[in-house]
Structure formats: C-alpha cells, structure tokens
Amino acid sequence: MRTASDFSPLYRSSIGFDRIFDLLENAPQTDSWPPYDIERSDENSYRVTIAVAGFSEDDLDISHEPNLLIVSGERKEQDKVEYLHRGLPVRPFTRRFELADHMTVTGASLNNGLLTIDLVREVPEEMKPRRITITREDGAPKAGQVEKPKQAA
Numbered sequence: 453m454r455t456a457s458d459f460s461p462l463y464r465s466s467i468g469f470d471r472i473f474d475l476l477e478n479a480p481q482t483d484s485w486p487p488y489d490i491e492r493s494d495e496n497s498y499r500v501t502i503a504v505a506g507f508s509e510d511d512l513d514i515s516h517e518p519n520l521l522i523v524s525g526e527r528k529e530q531d532k533v534e535y536l537h538r539g540l541p542v543r544p545f546t547r548r549f550e551l552a553d554h555m556t557v558t559g560a561s562l563n564n565g566l567l568t569i570d571l572v573r574e575v576p577e578e579m580k581p582r583r584i585t586i587t588r589e590d591g592a593p594k595a596g597q598v599e600k601p602k603q604a605a
C-alpha cells in the first residue's frame with residue numbers, strides 16, 4: 453500500500469529520518485489476525501498484547517532484532533482429530549512490529565490467551581541532550597563572566 457503523502461518537503465528540514473519516511477511510504481498492508489493492542493504506560497514504557505487463544509508457550513516464538521520485534525506462532529499438530537466444525541483461528545501467523553531506536557524487550561508472558569510483551573526505550577547517556585558551552589576563539593570568558601582571580605604561589 454503506497455501512501456498518497458509527499459514527504460519531500462520534510463527532507464529539506466530534517467536529517468536522519470530517512471528510515472521513518474521509508475516506513476511511512478512503504479507501509480505494508482497487514483493481516484488483521486491475530487488482533488493486538490499497543491499501550492504506552494509512560495514516556496519510555498510500552499506493552500504489546502496479542503490475542504493468541506489456542507496457542508501455548510511452546511507454540512509461540514518472539515525474537516528481537518535491531519528495530520524489529522517478530523512474534524510468530526504455529527500450533528503443533530495434536531493427535532489426528534476429525535473436526536466436524538473448526539471455528540477457532542489457530543492458523544500459523546507472523547506479526548512484525550517496527551521499533552524505534554534503543555527499544556529493548558524486558559519481558560513476555562502468556563495469560564488467559566493473551567501474549568503480553570513489555571518494551572522499554574533505553575536511550576544511552578551519550579545520546580541524551582546536553583548543553584554545549586560557547587567560548588570565544590581567543591579563550592577569553594564570555595562577556596559578563598567574571599574570571600577567577602589567580603592566586604600567588
């Protein structure tokens with residue numbers, strides 16, 4: 453599915469967002485099964501909840517690659533059973549979630565047919581905003597700044 457949006461004006465004033473624009477332009481048309489929720493509990497904590505009724509822990513696989521969370525499920529064949537009606541959707545699936553930089557998976561649990569995956573954004577200290585001081589080229593202090601008095605030896 454291609455978007456009808458033109459992101460070229462944004463390229464003039466943003467640097468390093470190419471990946472985001474590519475994601476928006478090439479957003480895949482996804483299957484709606486299994487259904488899922490994405491929650492944000494605070495600025496850096498997220499939770500993905502996927503309805504996986506009929507799947508056990510052994511039937512599910514969660515993998516975390518750089519900027520990608522992949523959840524897949526395939527129900528192991530049980531004894532040969534003759535179904536008169538099969539209405540439970542337990543077909544194999546793979547669901548991919550694009551993740552922002554510095555997202556890590558902190559845990560996963562399966563309870564009452566809901567797979568819950570917790571994620572946290574952990575920005576490294578060197579990536580956090582910091583204040584840069586400005587000095588003059590001659591090394592003199594800024595105007596209005598008092599130079600420390602020199603002590604006699």
